[in-house]
Amino acid sequence: MSRNPYVRPVSTTTWYMRNGRYRVYVLHELTSFLVMFYSFLTIFALSALAGSAERWDAFLASQQSTAMLVFHTLALLYFMFFQTFPWFKLAPKAMPVRVGERKLPESYIIIGHYVAWAVISIFIFWLAGVV
Amino acid sequence: MSTQIRDIELEVMRYDPEKDKAPWFQSYTVPCNEDWVILDAINYVKDNLDTTLAYRWSCHMMVCGSCGMMVNGEPVLTCKTFVRELPDKVRIEPLENFPIERDLVVVLDDVMQKLHKVQPYIIRKDDPPAEDQEYIQSRGKLAIFKQLTMCINCMCCYAACPQYSLNKDFIGPAALALAHRYNRDSRDQGKSDRLDILADHDGVWECSFVGACSEVCPKHVDPAAAIQQMKIDGAMEFWKQKMGIPGGKS
Numbered sequence: 001m002s003r004n005p006y007v008r009p010v011s012t013t014t015w016y017m018r019n020g021r022y023r024v025y026v027l028h029e030l031t032s033f034l035v036m037f038y039s040f041l042t043i044f045a046l047s048a049l050a051g052s053a054e055r056w057d058a059f060l061a062s063q064q065s066t067a068m069l070v071f072h073t074l075a076l077l078y079f080m081f082f083q084t085f086p087w088f089k090l091a092p093k094a095m096p097v098r099v100g101e102r103k104l105p106e107s108y109i110i111i112g113h114y115v116a117w118a119v120i121s122i123f124i125f126w127l128a129g130v131v
Numbered sequence: 132m133s134t135q136i137r138d139i140e141l142e143v144m145r146y147d148p149e150k151d152k153a154p155w156f157q158s159y160t161v162p163c164n165e166d167w168v169i170l171d172a173i174n175y176v177k178d179n180l181d182t183t184l185a186y187r188w189s190c191h192m193m194v195c196g197s198c199g200m201m202v203n204g205e206p207v208l209t210c211k212t213f214v215r216e217l218p219d220k221v222r223i224e225p226l227e228n229f230p231i232e233r234d235l236v237v238v239l240d241d242v243m244q245k246l247h248k249v250q251p252y253i254i255r256k257d258d259p260p261a262e263d264q265e266y267i268q269s270r271g272k273l274a275i276f277k278q279l280t281m282c283i284n285c286m287c288c289y290a291a292c293p294q295y296s297l298n299k300d301f302i303g304p305a306a307l308a309l310a311h312r313y314n315r316d317s318r319d320q321g322k323s324d325r326l327d328i329l330a331d332h333d334g335v336w337e338c339s340f341v342g343a344c345s346e347v348c349p350k351h352v353d354p355a356a357a358i359q360q361m362k363i364d365g366a367m368e369f370w371k372q373k374m375g376i377p378g379g380k381s
Contacts, residue, residue, distance in 0.1 A: 004148035005230035005238045010296045019204060022293055025341045090342070094359035101271025 028082045034075050088113040135165045139214060141172060143184065144224040146231045154231060156222075157181075163214045169221065170198050170209040173235075186235035193349060196283030199226050199290070200235055206290035208349045226290040242286055245302050248328055249310035254321025266318040279312035279357060281350040288344035288354055300333040304344035304354035307335060311357040314364065323368075330365045338362075 016022040048059040062068065091113055092106035125131045139161050146154040159180050161172045170188055177184050188198040191210045198209045201224040203217065229237035253266075260266060288304035289295050295303045302310075310329055314322045329335055338358045345355040371377075 002149065003232070005232055006146050006148070006151075006154060007230045008154075008227070010228075012297060015293055015296060018293075021291075021343050021346065022341070025293075025339075025343075029339075090340075090356075090359075093353065093356035095363065096356075096360070098275070101269065101274070103274070 028086070031079060031082055034078065037075075084117070088117075136162050137165060137214070138219070139163045139172060139217070140220045141176065142220065142222045143173075143176070143235070144222075144231075145184075145234050146225075148233055165215045167214045168210050169200075169202055169207075169212045169214065169217070169223070172214060172221075173209060173223065184235070185233045194283060196285035199285040199287045200224065201227055201290065206287035206347050208285055208287065211349050226286055228290050228292065228296045229286070237286075239286065241299065242284075242289055242303065242306065245306040246284070246309060249302065249306050249313075250321060250325055250328075251309045251313055253313065253316065253319045254324055255318075256320040268317055272317040275317075276312045276315040279308050279315070279352060282308060282312075282352045282354075283350055285349060287347045287349060288352075291343035291347040293341055293343070294337055294339060298333070298337060301337040302328065302334050304338075304358065305352075307338070307361065308352055308354035308357040311361050314361070322364075326365065326368060329361055330369070335361045335365055 016026040045059055048055040063072075088110055092109035095109065097104040097109060122131065141159045141161055142156045143159065144154045145151070145157045159176045161175050161180075163172050163175075168191075170191060173184070173186060174188075177186075186198070186200070188210065189195040190197075193208055193211050196208070199206060200209050201207075201222075202209065202212050203222050206226055209223075223235065225231050225235045225237045229239065229241075232238050282305055284305060286305065292301075292304055295301050307329065310325050313319045314325060335358050338355070340355060340359060342355045345353045348354065
């Protein structure tokens with residue numbers, strides 16, 4: 001009897017359509033486009049700031065249009081649902097904390113992340129003069 | 132015990148290496164008892180309908196890890212997958228991401244080599260204990276890695292892993308979890324020996340944390356978590372070496 005193993009082909013371009021789990025993963029990964037967009041936006045903002053007062057004011061005004069406000073809100077929600085919530089949920093698995101020989105309850109680590117998120121957000125709002 | 136019988140249509144992938152160019156599907160109608168598992172239905176086919184069907188199984192109780200197959204696209208142990216949870220039509224394929232030897236039997240040589248490669252045994256740098264003594268370990272130290280010892284090498288995690296499907300050099304979930312099991316064992320001193328393989332680009336960094344391995348693991352080993360912990364360990368080790376801090380065991 002001869003061996004002749006069959007290798008099933010895998011599509012390198014459509015593999016993520018195979019099941020729901022992979023599709024959700026790709027939705028996570030798509031946030032990289034938003035990261036790219038915000039990287040360029042930051043460079044653009046810095047160049048405006050370095051340029052002149054008029055350019056900086058124009059930049060600020062452009063970000064306050066209805067379309068941009070809607071875009072920023074949607075982007076924030078997308079980040080929250082595909083990065084913040086899932087990663088905070090997984091944090092205690094990737095970084096289990098032990099005190100002596102006992103494991104710290106997972107909920108402490110998750111709540112710690114949300115508290116840190118709130119504190120940092122309030123600090124940024126304070127820095128921006130919102131609160 | 133329930134005696135309710137339901138006809139299930141099993142669509143089974145067949146492949147005869149001596150005759151077939153590619154796999155094909157054969158349907159069998161199996162009168163299933165509702166408290167059967169899929170493995171019982173496959174055994175029914177073998178015993179009553181078609182003796183030529185090839186598949187692996189042994190214990191029928193989630194211990195041996197040999198009956199892993201794709202059931203309706205999900206990698207599962209067929210001894211743990213109940214007929215009552217499935218529709219009237221069930222598709223059974225050999226585990227994804229592995230070459231098919233024959234019918235539902237896959238070639239596991241690649242992962243066997245990988246399991247061996249991570250040095251899954253206790254490595255000691257110190258002198259071994261005296262003849263009448265043992266390596267002592269507290270319950271707390273055991274609890275750190277006990278979950279990782281539950282792996283039965285069913286390879287469902289490899290079938291679920293899209294990274295492994297795209298890059299066969301990736302060491303993959305079960306072997307990495309096994310390495311982590313020894314790294315986290317207080318009796319082991321071989322962490323630095325395993326580092327070269329684990330920190331290589333086909334090691335932990337090839338994992339992009341899809342998490343599918345942990346979701347399908349029938350023994351709740353959670354290889355995805357183990358791999359993320361190893362990334363942190365690996366990064367710490369890298370900086371320790373960069374900064375000239377002697378790499379002690381954590």
